[in-house]
Amino acid sequence: xxxxxxxxxxxxxxKQQWAELESFGFSRKxxxxxxxxxxxxxxxxxxxxxxxxxxxxxxxxxxxxxWEELLAAERGARTESGSPNE
Amino acid sequence: xxxxxxxxxxxxxxxxxxFLIQRVNKMAGELAAKKGRKILxxxxxxxxxxxxxxxxxxxxxxxxxxxxxxxxxxVCVTHQRDIDQMIALAxxxxxxxxxxxxxxxxxxxxxxxxxxQADGAKVEVFYSPADAVEKAIRHxxxxxxxxxxxxETTAPVIALAIQEAAGKDVRNFSVFPAHKKVLPILRALLxxxxxxxxxxxxxxxxxTILGRQAYDFMAAEHGIPxxxxxxEPVDILTAIMAVLELLATGRPAVVNSYQRAVREExxxxxxxxxxxxxxxxxxxxxxxxxxxKSGLALQAKWQAWDATCRFAPAVPAPRxxxxxxxxxxxKGKIIPRECALFKQACHPANPVGPCxxxxxxxxxxxxxxxx
Ligand code: SF4
Numbered sequence: 001x002x003x004x005x006x007x008x009x010x011x012x013x014x015k016q017q018w019a020e021l022e023s024f025g026f027s028r029k030x031x032x033x034x035x036x037x038x039x040x041x042x043x044x045x046x047x048x049x050x051x052x053x054x055x056x057x058x059x060x061x062x063x064x065x066x067w068e069e070l071l072a073a074e075r076g077a078r079t080e081s082g083s084p085n086e
Numbered sequence: 087x088x089x090x091x092x093x094x095x096x097x098x099x100x101x102x103x104x105f106l107i108q109r110v111n112k113m114a115g116e117l118a119a120k121k122g123r124k125i126l127x128x129x130x131x132x133x134x135x136x137x138x139x140x141x142x143x144x145x146x147x148x149x150x151x152x153x154x155x156x157x158x159x160x161v162c163v164t165h166q167r168d169i170d171q172m173i174a175l176a177x178x179x180x181x182x183x184x185x186x187x188x189x190x191x192x193x194x195x196x197x198x199x200x201x202x203q204a205d206g207a208k209v210e211v212f213y214s215p216a217d218a219v220e221k222a223i224r225h226x227x228x229x230x231x232x233x234x235x236x237x238e239t240t241a242p243v244i245a246l247a248i249q250e251a252a253g254k255d256v257r258n259f260s261v262f263p264a265h266k267k268v269l270p271i272l273r274a275l276l277x278x279x280x281x282x283x284x285x286x287x288x289x290x291x292x293x294t295i296l297g298r299q300a301y302d303f304m305a306a307e308h309g310i311p312x313x314x315x316x317x318e319p320v321d322i323l324t325a326i327m328a329v330l331e332l333l334a335t336g337r338p339a340v341v342n343s344y345q346r347a348v349r350e351e352x353x354x355x356x357x358x359x360x361x362x363x364x365x366x367x368x369x370x371x372x373x374x375x376x377x378x379k380s381g382l383a384l385q386a387k388w389q390a391w392d393a394t395c396r397f398a399p400a401v402p403a404p405r406x407x408x409x410x411x412x413x414x415x416x417k418g419k420i421i422p423r424e425c426a427l428f429k430q431a432c433h434p435a436n437p438v439g440p441c442x443x444x445x446x447x448x449x450x451x452x453x454x455x456x457x
Contacts, residue, residue: 006094031216034242034356043093045294045347048186048243049214052356053294053347057093060346064096067320071105 006043006055019044019051094346097318106323107146113330114150126152126282127329128275128418130268131289132159132446133317139451141319151326155448157271157371157416158289160236161188162440162447165370166404168264169194174399175231175262176207181397184218185233187211192440195405215247215261222251222259231393234263234382239291241265241382242356245363248384248391260393263384266369268292269300270380276308281418285329286312287322290344295360297352298342305338316344363388372440373413410439415448422452429453 007021007028019032021044031050032038044051096102117125129135135155138144144153157163173194176183183199190199190209203209208228212218215232222230234244244261251259268289275281288301293314304312311332315325325343332339342348360382369381384392410432411425422428422441432438434450441447 031214031246033246034353034359036355045291047239047291049216050243050246052239052242052291053349053353055094056346060094060097063324063345064320067102067106067324071102074105 006045009038009040009042009044012038012040021046021051094318097316097320099320103319103323106320106327107143110147110323110326110330111150113327113334114147117330117333118150124150124152125284125330125333126154127285127287127326128154128156128283129287129289129315130156130158130272130275131287131292131315132162132444133291134287134289134315134322135159135448135451136446137317137319138322139455141322142455143319143322145456147326153326154283154418154421155415155451156275156286156418157373159416159441159444159446159448160240160266161192161444162412162416163266163271163371163373164189164192164235164264164440165372165375166195167370167401170196170401170404171399172233172262172264173197173199173202173207174401175393175397176202176209178229178397178399180227181229181231182208182210183233184210184212184215184221184230186213186235188444188446189233189235191437191443193437193443195402215244216250219247219250219254219256219259222256223254226258228258229396230259231397232259232261234261234265237266237268237289237292238295238356238360239289241364242295242353242359245359248363248388249359251391252388257390260391260396261384262393263364263382264369265364265382266371267366267380267382268296269303270377271371271374272301272304274374274377274380275417276304276310278417283310283418284333285310287325287329288312288314288340290314290316290321290347293342293344293348293352295353295356298340298348298350300352301340305340309338311338312340313343314341314348316347371416373416412439412441412447412449415441422449423456425449 007023009019010022011020018029030046043055045053199209218232304310311329313325313328328341328343364382366379367381367383368378389395414420437443441449
């Protein structure tokens, strides 16, 4: 029921009652009555035809960056100690 | 290109996933050694049930972690008496039952909506309730009754459909309200003396509506840690790690591991809409029976769009499917394999209970992904 794939806003209507989203090359129209201030380029989470929240992409990038750093550190440690790669 | 259109693709990165699995296993191993048993974490979201099984995480982490499904599949928690009502509605002349797809194969006391349809009842599947309102406008000669099944994520969408129908004075659209609230059922789980759950993974999309702070009582009143989780492997692993960390420190809290989508205070527009449309009502859940104030009924001012007011089909007391243990599965008391019918009399082509019907049901997930 809850598809997690976010869609990117590529068009909006004047009164902001719907947005056209693109995800995986497909576009679909969704209602935007449940969220405030939608803009072109926003990523939205959709449930049963309506956007329920905007994605905070900066937060997502920040979290990924932290994991990537830890992962890189781990890779470095593996190479230094000469342990075989998996 | 999917990479371009999905900025969160990295949350499915296999190398990052393997790295996190190692860390989780290490942390869980240490905790399990201390407790002398596996750590039991429950997910209360059907989409998590599906994702945790499909990605193999449930098996890959099973040395030290018991990832147990709870009452998170909306179709599965719908009580037999509600299903019987829905089927009775579909049998009324001039009525079309409009529903999300999962519901139609769920067996009631006597057959399912799908079987009723084969017998001539009108049942139509919609992706969105808004589409059902449109259809009702185009077909004024029929009554369209939308089945309001789902949690706090779905209820606002249903509320919008009712407002749309009210705004356009559509008198041949109504809603059968069978919505469930997540917080009261979490309370029921937390106060069940038979359950010893160490921590919870909280539903990502319900939480976009409710906000993180709504769950604080879990740690404050019950001393149980929990984390709001997204749906990609990295999201789920991050949330599991957060709960394990809280368990290790012995300081329970409710943390938000899905910050890109969930805010502290939730979605105020949706919350206002819910407050204007519904009122809390006692509700029957499969496996739990009556849970006080755990459902959403329509407020009196929306009576004209309330199918329970417009049509009141009398149905006999529900007949339970005695051997089906879906109720125990939904409470986390057993895993699907422990049901005697699992893979025997009950399989996706011939489901005995709703937990085998819905792709979000634990039995269906175990059938497909845990051989
Ligand atoms: S396997 Fe089938 S019969 Fe057993 S609990 Fe699951 S749905 Fe019910």
